[in-house]
Amino acid sequence: MRVAVETTGELGRKMTVAIPADEVEQEITNRLKRLSQTVRLPGFRPGKAPLKIIEAKYGAQVLREVAGQMIENSLREALVQEGLQPAGGPDIEPKSLNRGSDLEYVASFDVFPEIKKLDLQGITVERPVCEVTDDDVDTTLASMRKQRVEWRAVERASGQGDRVRINFHGTVEDEAFPGNEAKDYPVILGESHVLEEFSQGLQGVTAGTNKTITVNFPEGYHGKEVAGKQVEFRVEVLDVAEPVLPELDGEFAKSFGIEDGNVEKMLEEVHANLTREGEEQAARLVRERVMEALIDANHIELPAKLVREEVQRMVDAERSMREHQGASVAEETDPGQFESEARRRVALGLIVYEVVNANDLKPDKARVRARIEKMAGGYEDPQAFVQWYYGDRKRLEQVESTVLEEQVVDTLLATATVKDQPSSFNRLMYGPESTNIER
Amino acid sequence: MNDERLFQILLAPVISEKSTRLADKHRQVVFKVIPSASKLEVKQAVERAFDVEVESVQVVNMRGKIKRFGRTPGVRSNWKKAYVRLKEGHDIDFAEGHA
Numbered sequence: 001m002r003v004a005v006e007t008t009g010e011l012g013r014k015m016t017v018a019i020p021a022d023e024v025e026q027e028i029t030n031r032l033k034r035l036s037q038t039v040r041l042p043g044f045r046p047g048k049a050p051l052k053i054i055e056a057k058y059g060a061q062v063l064r065e066v067a068g069q070m071i072e073n074s075l076r077e078a079l080v081q082e083g084l085q086p087a088g089g090p091d092i093e094p095k096s097l098n099r100g101s102d103l104e105y106v107a108s109f110d111v112f113p114e115i116k117k118l119d120l121q122g123i124t125v126e127r128p129v130c131e132v133t134d135d136d137v138d139t140t141l142a143s144m145r146k147q148r149v150e151w152r153a154v155e156r157a158s159g160q161g162d163r164v165r166i167n168f169h170g171t172v173e174d175e176a177f178p179g180n181e182a183k184d185y186p187v188i189l190g191e192s193h194v195l196e197e198f199s200q201g202l203q204g205v206t207a208g209t210n211k212t213i214t215v216n217f218p219e220g221y222h223g224k225e226v227a228g229k230q231v232e233f234r235v236e237v238l239d240v241a242e243p244v245l246p247e248l249d250g251e252f253a254k255s256f257g258i259e260d261g262n263v264e265k266m267l268e269e270v271h272a273n274l275t276r277e278g279e280e281q282a283a284r285l286v287r288e289r290v291m292e293a294l295i296d297a298n299h300i301e302l303p304a305k306l307v308r309e310e311v312q313r314m315v316d317a318e319r320s321m322r323e324h325q326g327a328s329v330a331e332e333t334d335p336g337q338f339e340s341e342a343r344r345r346v347a348l349g350l351i352v353y354e355v356v357n358a359n360d361l362k363p364d365k366a367r368v369r370a371r372i373e374k375m376a377g378g379y380e381d382p383q384a385f386v387q388w389y390y391g392d393r394k395r396l397e398q399v400e401s402t403v404l405e406e407q408v409v410d411t412l413l414a415t416a417t418v419k420d421q422p423s424s425f426n427r428l429m430y431g432p433e434s435t436n437i438e439r
Numbered sequence: 440m441n442d443e444r445l446f447q448i449l450l451a452p453v454i455s456e457k458s459t460r461l462a463d464k465h466r467q468v469v470f471k472v473i474p475s476a477s478k479l480e481v482k483q484a485v486e487r488a489f490d491v492e493v494e495s496v497q498v499v500n501m502r503g504k505i506k507r508f509g510r511t512p513g514v515r516s517n518w519k520k521a522y523v524r525l526k527e528g529h530d531i532d533f534a535e536g537h538a
Contacts, residue, residue: 043455050459 003078010301011087011110016095017078019070019103027066028099032058059099067097071105078107087112088305110303115354120416123293128282128423132274136425140270141248148255151241157204158240160190164202165238170215170231177225184238198233209237276374278425283406285428290409293416294351295344302346310342352408361407363400371403448476448484452533453520466525468533474500474519481521491529497522 006014032055041049041057071092079086090109097103151163158164164187170180187194187202201213213233221227246252253266315338355361372389376382389395452458453469461467472481478496485493499522503515525531 043453043458045456048456053454053459 001074001078003082005082005084008108009110011113011303013084013086013109013111015078015082015084015090015107015109017071017074017105017107019074021102024066024070024103025099027070028059028062031062031066035062063097063099067094067103070103075107084111086110087303088309110305112303112350113300115298115300115351120290120293120297120412122417123297124417124419125286125289125293125413126419126421127286128428129420130278130282130423130425130428132271132278132425136274137267137270139426140274141267144256144270145245145248145252148246148252150244150246152244153207153239153241155206156240157206158189158202158237159204161188161243163188163241163243164205165241166202167236167238168233170233172226172229172231177223177231179223201233201235202237205237205240207237207239209235211235211237274425278428281428283409286413287405287409290412290416291348291352294355294412295347298347298351300347300350302343302350306346306350307339307342310346311338314338314342352405355408355412356404359408359411361404361411363404364407367403367406368396368399371399442487445480445484445487448472448480449488450518454533461522466527466530468523468525468531470521470523472498472519472521474517476519476521478521481523485523485531489531491531492526494524494526496524 001020002018004016006016008014032051035058036049036051036054037047039049039054039058040046041053044053071094075090075092086109088110090107092105092107095104095106154162166185166187167183168181168185170177187199189199189202195215195217197215198213201211201215205211213235215231215233217223217226217229217231219228246255248263250263253263256266318338372386373382375389376385379385389399450471450473453471455469458469461469468485470481470485472484476484476498478498481496481498482493485491485496499520501518501520503517506513506515
């Protein structure tokens with residue numbers, strides 16, 4: 001076997017492999033002999049047909065088979081011999097396919113780029129650090145209380161924040177229209193998504209009031225029948241109720257799963273939850289920044305084939321997502337829009353793979369366990385959750401790869417200069433950095 | 440004898456265990472020919488078509504097989520087989536070009 005490698009680009013390689021004719025010939029003869037034992041030809045008993053006739057009939061087919069197989073085998077051998085590793089499957093083009101001549105083919109492929117910078121020496125990564133304050137806990141508690149709000153009927157006239165239950169019947173120039181009436185319809189003044197004028201009309205009513213509210217629907221309203229029209233609603237008020245936020249007491253705590261109804265304990269738990277969320281978010285941000293730094297540090301040429309494959313994967317994912325949403329599939333997705341993201345992913349994949357190899361990283365069993373237990377912390381029966389995770393190899397692998405990624409980040413972070421960046425919980429979770437991670 | 444008839448004489452080569460054995464051992468090739476062909480016609484037709492010299496020709500009339508289709512009796516057509524012996528140094532290779 002003769003192998004010649006040609007460099008066609010920074011990553012492009014062209015490998016010409018030639019297999020001597022007699023090697024090919026011998027393989028073909030072997031195969032024909034084997035074939036002659038089994039093949040049935042008219043005029044001959046099985047196994048009695050002469051080789052010459054079998055060759056005339058099956059020669060070309062066998063030649064193709066042999067060529068295909070030899071190309072496959074020799075390619076692997078040649079790649080090992082030359083110490084090359086193709087990124088993505090190579091394109092193979094046979095040069096000649098004739099009996100008696102050397103079997104020659106050209107395989108063109110991209111090799112993996114060499115990644116030079118596998119650490120973050122001299123790069124500064126900002127790590128957000130946040131302290132969960134009592135204010136943050138209070139905000140969370142307020143929204144928790146709002147979830148458990150109760151309504152108490154009142155005799156007085158309705159005001160902002162009250163809930164008014166009504167029956168209504170609307171007409172446009174004395175005509176009914178689709179969706180014009182409802183019974184027992186609750187409106188929370190100032191919060192429900194009803195038109196401003198309608199909401200205004202329900203201010204200051206008491207249970208049992210009958211009144212007519214005139215509403216001018218805006219031009220752009222989604223209901224075509226009423227857009228831009230004046231609609232009269234006959235409204236009957238069933239009751240008016242005011243919101244009662246639950247007291248921050250044992251009962252409330254119990255409703256959130258604190259069994260002994262200890263309010264202190266609930267506060268602690270909320271605090272712990274928020275801290276955990278904050279930490280996770282911080283870790284995510286750090287991860288993103290480390291990856292960004294890594295990409296910036298390595299401006300590598302990417303194997304075109306891998307990028308193409310990634311783009312294809314993204315297009316497919318997009319399509320199946322659309323299908324799922326029931327949107328029109330016919331609408332073609334433009335592969336171009338994924339190009340840059342695909343390049344980023346491929347680059348990242350290559351670099352991270354290198355880092356894992358260079359540092360000989362393996363998912364740390366203890367960390368995997370810790371992570372699963374951490375995830376379990378948010379559930380009511382952590383033990384069952386942990387077991388559920390360990391029971392499924394696939395799920396476990398997911399966690400392992402996450403852990404591995406964390407380890408990569410840690411390894412990299414150890415080489416980088418880390419600067420703590422104080423931040424508030426709110427800013428961290430909802431601030432500009434959380435959504436707008438610079439690419 | 441006109442050329443047109445000569446081209447109609449030979450119908451197909453007979454390729455079988457027996458025919459390959461004869462070809463190897465006795466330089467004989469076997470053809471299916473039209474039933475009305477004479478030995479001389481076969482000889483000329485073969486010389487013409489394959490550019491070889493023929494030493495001798497033996498012919499045999501093959502009776503068509505009786506094939507039944509359920510209750511209906513059926514008979515395949517009779518046909519004539521010709522064993523053509525080539526002169527030394529001549530050969531016909533049917534396998535060639537069949538691939």
